Amino acid sequence: MSKEITNDTFLKAARGEKTDHVPVWYMRQAGRSQPEYRKLKEKYSLFEITHQPELCAYVTRLPVEQYDVDAAILYKDIMTPLPAIGVDVEIKSGIGPVIANPIQSVTDVEKLGELNPEKDIPYVLDTIKLLTTEQLSVPLIGFSGAPFTIASYMIEGGPSKNYNKTKAFMYSEPKAWFALMDKLADMIIIYVKSQIKAGVKAVQIFDSWVGALNVEDYRVFIKPIMTRIFSSLREENVPLIMFGVGASHLALEWNDLPIDVVGLDWRLPITEARQMGIQKTVQGNLDPALLLSSWDVIEERTKRILDQGMEQDGYIFNLGHGVFPSVNPETLKRLTAFIHEYSSKMK
Ligand SMILES: O=C(O)CCc1c2[nH]c(c1CC(=O)O)Cc1[nH]c(c(CC(=O)O)c1CCC(=O)O)Cc1[nH]c(c(CC(=O)O)c1CCC(=O)O)Cc1[nH]c(c(CCC(=O)O)c1CC(=O)O)C2
Numbered sequence: 001m002s003k004e005i006t007n008d009t010f011l012k013a014a015r016g017e018k019t020d021h022v023p024v025w026y027m028r029q030a031g032r033s034q035p036e037y038r039k040l041k042e043k044y045s046l047f048e049i050t051h052q053p054e055l056c057a058y059v060t061r062l063p064v065e066q067y068d069v070d071a072a073i074l075y076k077d078i079m080t081p082l083p084a085i086g087v088d089v090e091i092k093s094g095i096g097p098v099i100a101n102p103i104q105s106v107t108d109v110e111k112l113g114e115l116n117p118e119k120d121i122p123y124v125l126d127t128i129k130l131l132t133t134e135q136l137s138v139p140l141i142g143f144s145g146a147p148f149t150i151a152s153y154m155i156e157g158g159p160s161k162n163y164n165k166t167k168a169f170m171y172s173e174p175k176a177w178f179a180l181m182d183k184l185a186d187m188i189i190i191y192v193k194s195q196i197k198a199g200v201k202a203v204q205i206f207d208s209w210v211g212a213l214n215v216e217d218y219r220v221f222i223k224p225i226m227t228r229i230f231s232s233l234r235e236e237n238v239p240l241i242m243f244g245v246g247a248s249h250l251a252l253e254w255n256d257l258p259i260d261v262v263g264l265d266w267r268l269p270i271t272e273a274r275q276m277g278i279q280k281t282v283q284g285n286l287d288p289a290l291l292l293s294s295w296d297v298i299e300e301r302t303k304r305i306l307d308q309g310m311e312q313d314g315y316i317f318n319l320g321h322g323v324f325p326s327v328n329p330e331t332l333k334r335l336t337a338f339i340h341e342y343s344s345k346m347k
Contacts, residue, residue: 002199006137010071014202014239014260016281016314022306022343023070024336025141027243028322029063030075034329036062046091050076053126060131064138066329067336071139071202072131074195076124078145078206079153081191084120085113085183087154095158102157103169106176115187117194125198132199141241142200144192146207147184147225149244154180163212170221181225189232196236203233204241204263208321211247218250223257230258241283245321252277266320270308281314288319291327291335298331299338306343317343 005011009023031037037059040049050056059075079089079097088100103109117125131140152166153159160166170177192203210222226242233240242254243263254262255278262280264273266287273282290301302317309315317339323332 021340024317024339025069025071032325033327056127057130067332073141098158103154109180128198139201141202142195143204144188147181148210149208202239207244283316285320
């Protein structure tokens with residue numbers, strides 16, 4: 001049995017329905033800038049927190065309780081399912097995910113295993129159940145990385161600035177590339193469906209780095225696999241959100257996918273995105289760097305974004321990418337209150 005969701009503005013907006021205020025959540029809202037979380041991080045790594053459902057649920061709830069956001073996002077990482085399929089990944093402080101056995105050939109791709117969520121990541125499912133049956137009265141968002149973004153870490157061995165190795169693999173070994181995309185798509189579908197079955201009410205797919213590709217290559221090397229993933233997830237009947245950074249040139253391609261929400265980074269104004277032909281709900285897009293400015297600057301920019309977003313139904317406020325560690329939690333609290341107040345007055 002699910003605990004009752006008393007605030008469903010996020011789900012309504014995702015479905016394009018009218019809401020009495022603009023719903024808001026922030027990418028990387030759990031963790032990073034919160035002192036309670038930083039204290040925990042002195043003792044535990046990300047993987048150690050996610051293996052403990054009570055603790056992981058606490059971290060996931062913190063921004064809901066402290067900022068009053070309209071949705072929670074499960075605390076974990078896009079790397080979470082990878083060890084189960086045979087990827088040796090470690091999250092190194094100051095670097096990010098580092099992979100000991102990068103993919104170099106079709107043989108490496110063939111060695112990848114299958115994900116069995118109940119056996120491999122029961123702690124993720126237990127955290128979701130705990131949050132949704134007992135603790136949260138806002139929707140819980142589940143998520144996964146998308147094939148290109150996950151593959152970029154698996155091929156480069158860690159974070160990259162230019163994705164040269166990833167692109168070289170894609171262009172020169174298309175058969176191995178498509179085999180890798182297929183394996184990752186299978187994993188993502190199983191992984192996300194298990195999150196939905198456990199209780200998440202919406203799903204965001206992070207294709208954070210796919211903006212590195214041009215439109216033509218996106219259509220050939222990525223779009224078919226994204227269509228397969230979303231067509232399968234669509235059967236579960238929860239809102240599906242697509243997000244990437246520096247990917248404004250791909251926004252119209254995303255509009256074709258069987259999804260509900262197009263997540264924009266800060267580069268493309270919302271009105272322009274809609275004029276281009278984005279008809280779905282839009283999510284975004286305050287530049288997270290602005291959170292380090294004075295409140296007057298933040299308020300002025302937020303108003304501008306809200307005015308554009310509210311021009312039609314189907315709008316969710318978010319940042320253009322994740323919260324930085326140096327952001328003051330008070331700023332996020334004040335921003336959330338401002339968005340709620342300003343948007344309810346305008347309705
Ligand atoms: O630059 C890089 O490529 C490495 C980035 C990186 C990743 N995991 C990582 C790091 C290091 C770090 O954040 O310090 C490692 C990572 N992931 C996470 C944390 C926790 C934190 O930031 O305090 C951390 C830092 C943990 C540590 O330092 O031990 C948690 C995480 N990753 C993610 C999410 C989902 C979300 O954004 O809301 C969430 C959880 C939800 C939340 O914090 O509210 C998703 C994620 N992880 C990752 C990516 C790729 C792109 C990106 O981060 O900009 C993405 C997708 C995205 O944000 O666009 C990879």
